[in-house]
Amino acid sequence: MHPLRLVPDCLVPDCGEPAATGALVALCADHLALAADSAAASGCEDVLPSPCPACASRLGVRYPSGWLCAQCEWRHGEQPDADLPPPRVDVVYYLRFDERFKIGTTANLRQRLAAIRHHELVALERGDRLRERMRHAQFARTRHAGTEWFAPSPELAAHLASLRAGVDDPWAQLARWRSEAAALRG
Known part of the structure; x- marks a missing residue:
């Protein structure tokens, strides 16, 4: 290799090929193509x-x-197929109002939450009335009698933390579930 060479060699160790003409990074044509494919795949x-x-x-x-x-x-x-109604996605929702939590279920979350006074939609999980009843039984020890409202407890806090893990926005999570349901029905 000549010491006054103006075209740099590829930066990949042991390659030795000249860098591709006009490349923003000193990579040979083969390694530049591999890098582009890798970037596109992600x-x-x-x-x-x-x-x-x-x-x-x-x-x-x-x-x-x-x-x-x-x-x-x-x-x-x-x-989405305009002839089909939007897919039904039942969810169990967890609301917070002051120091109480409501566990309920609905297929129309926006409408349901508009009818309930609350401070925060804490979490969601897919499920219908059966899942809701299961959660009511699970946290029955802290349930306010005759309601779907619960006092805070370490068990409820742990459950909510597990539902919220990796979820920045429950509304975005619901949108994803609806999209999945629409895609699955074809």
């Missing part, structure tokens, strides 16, 4: 060309094969 977060039809999010992940909604993973460009 996707690139960006604003969707239009809001997601499943959850209305604007954030997407761009792959070589197309866009996915970053919120619910709906494939951009696919439209």
Whole structure:
């Protein structure tokens, strides 16, 4: 190799090939292609060309094969079947009002929460009345008699922490569940 060479060698150890012409990083053509493939496979977060039809999010992940909604993973460009009603997703919700927690269930969370005075939607889990009754029995020791409201307890706090693990926003979680349900029904 000549010491006055103007084109740098590839940065990959033991490669020895010259860097690709015009490359922003000193990589040979083969290693530059590998790096590009690797970057494309991991996707690139960006604003969707239009809001997601499943959850209305604007954030997407761009792959070589197309866009996915970053919120619910709906494939951009696919439209939900307008002839079908929105999928039913039953959830058990956990609300906080002052120092009390309500455990309830609904298939229409926004409408249900509008009817209940609360300070915070703490967590969600998929489930219907059977799951709700199971949670009522699980935390019966701290239940306010004749209601669906519960006093704080270490057991309830641990359960809520497990439901919240990895979930930044319960509404986004619900949007994802709805999108999954819509995709599964075809």
